[in-house]
Amino acid sequence: VSTARDRHVDGVLRDILRNADLARPVPRMPEWSLPKPEQRSRLAMVVAVGVPLLLVGAVALSLLTLSAADHGRVSPAGSATSSTSSATARANPAGTPSIQVAPPPTFGPSLPANPKVGVAYPFRLFTHCGIRSMPVGAALWYANPQLGDINPPPGWGNPFDDGTVTFTSSTTAVFSDPRGNRASFVPQIPGGHPSAFPCF
Amino acid sequence: VDLVEKASQVDWEGAYLEHYDAVYRLARVVLGDHSEVADVVQMTFEAAYRSRGRFDVGRPLRPWLLGIAAHKAVDVARRRRLMGWLRLPENHPSSEHPGETALERAVWAEVAKLSPSHRAVVGLHWVHGYDLVEVAAILGVPAGTARSRLYSARRRLGAALGGEEQEAST
Numbered sequence: 419v420s421t422a423r424d425r426h427v428d429g430v431l432r433d434i435l436r437n438a439d440l441a442r443p444v445p446r447m448p449e450w451s452l453p454k455p456e457q458r459s460r461l462a463m464v465v466a467v468g469v470p471l472l473l474v475g476a477v478a479l480s481l482l483t484l485s486a487a488d489h490g491r492v493s494p495a496g497s498a499t500s501s502t503s504s505a506t507a508r509a510n511p512a513g514t515p516s517i518q519v520a521p522p523p524t525f526g527p528s529l530p531a532n533p534k535v536g537v538a539y540p541f542r543l544f545t546h547c548g549i550r551s552m553p554v555g556a557a558l559w560y561a562n563p564q565l566g567d568i569n570p571p572p573g574w575g576n577p578f579d580d581g582t583v584t585f586t587s588s589t590t591a592v593f594s595d596p597r598g599n600r601a602s603f604v605p606q607i608p609g610g611h612p613s614a615f616p617c618f
Numbered sequence: 619v620d621l622v623e624k625a626s627q628v629d630w631e632g633a634y635l636e637h638y639d640a641v642y643r644l645a646r647v648v649l650g651d652h653s654e655v656a657d658v659v660q661m662t663f664e665a666a667y668r669s670r671g672r673f674d675v676g677r678p679l680r681p682w683l684l685g686i687a688a689h690k691a692v693d694v695a696r697r698r699r700l701m702g703w704l705r706l707p708e709n710h711p712s713s714e715h716p717g718e719t720a721l722e723r724a725v726w727a728e729v730a731k732l733s734p735s736h737r738a739v740v741g742l743h744w745v746h747g748y749d750l751v752e753v754a755a756i757l758g759v760p761a762g763t764a765r766s767r768l769y770s771a772r773r774r775l776g777a778a779l780g781g782e783e784q785e786a787s788t
Binding site for chain 1: 647772
């Protein structure tokens with residue numbers, strides 16, 4: 419129970435302590451301050467756009483790295499033969515391509531390393547990212563010209579097209595399918611052929 | 619999650635501007651006139667911001683801030699006293715104000731002699747006007763503890779007051 423003396427003391431203390439000049443100018447907001455709403459939305463936009471881009475970039479880079487490593491392992495050793503009708507085509511021509519192109523997947527009969535000219539070999543061509551290359555033995559032959567950009571041209575199967583590969587010489591081969599689609603291949607990267615790119 | 623969401627809706631910059639002075643006053647009473655006061659105020663707002671998820675937005679912000687400030691200031695004052703680097707009595711706030719009365723000087727000198735936790739009660743009760751129950755809630759101590767500290771502080775400050783009042787009347 420407060421006495422009259424307590425109330426008096428309280429009153430005096432309140433007056434003295436509350437009225438004391440304790441104030442100071444308010445300094446600027448410290449570093450931990452919350453970002454402003456527009457900053458938050460900007461940050462959210464950067465995160466929303468940047469993170470998926472980074473992820474896609476990382477996946478693409480790793481695929482390219484893996485593809486390049488795989489290609490390096492099957493580096494061809496050249497062996498050319500004569501160009502008579504009974505001669506074999508060059509599966510591994512001299513002059514290994516300086517551009518590394520990922521070999522397309524094959525899920526059908528593979529082409530022999532030393533194919534015979536004039537023989538039609540059944541083959542399943544990978545067309546998913548355009549008609550770009552095909553494996554011949556351990557080497558890659560390249561479409562000349564490349565058909566399709568990142569997709570096969572209209573009328574072609576996707577991701578594969580079943581047909582036959584006929585080697586017309588030691589340095590040329592033609593893929594054809596029952597629908598009449600044709601693509602020419604050469605053992606070296608023709609001029610203007612695009613470099614490797616990730617194919618999903 | 620809901621509380622965090624709500625707390626994130628608090629205008630922290632506005633709260634900083636609105637309550638800075640109140641937090642500063644409490645820290646000043648507990649710590650005396652010392653550069654650490656400003657540090658404690660900053661620590662208070664930073665701690666409040668970092669633990670904003672625990673703040674119930676349905677309650678007033680100032681008592682919550684003052685509770686944090688009281689604990690921070692008491693910790694700093696105890697550490698300082700333990701290390702013996704500074705003595706509070708020479709640093710009471712009124713030393714900067716030559717126009718103050720002998721009574722005011724005596725009261726501030728007596729405040730400086732109290733323990734940090736007692737000074738926190740003084741600041742909350744006489745500077746900020748919270749009653750006993752509110753002081754206990756803000757400091758997170760039992761009401762009996764708050765009452766004991768308040769009684770002790772009132773007795774000592776009243777004695778200083780009495781002496782000065784007697785001198786003034788003679």
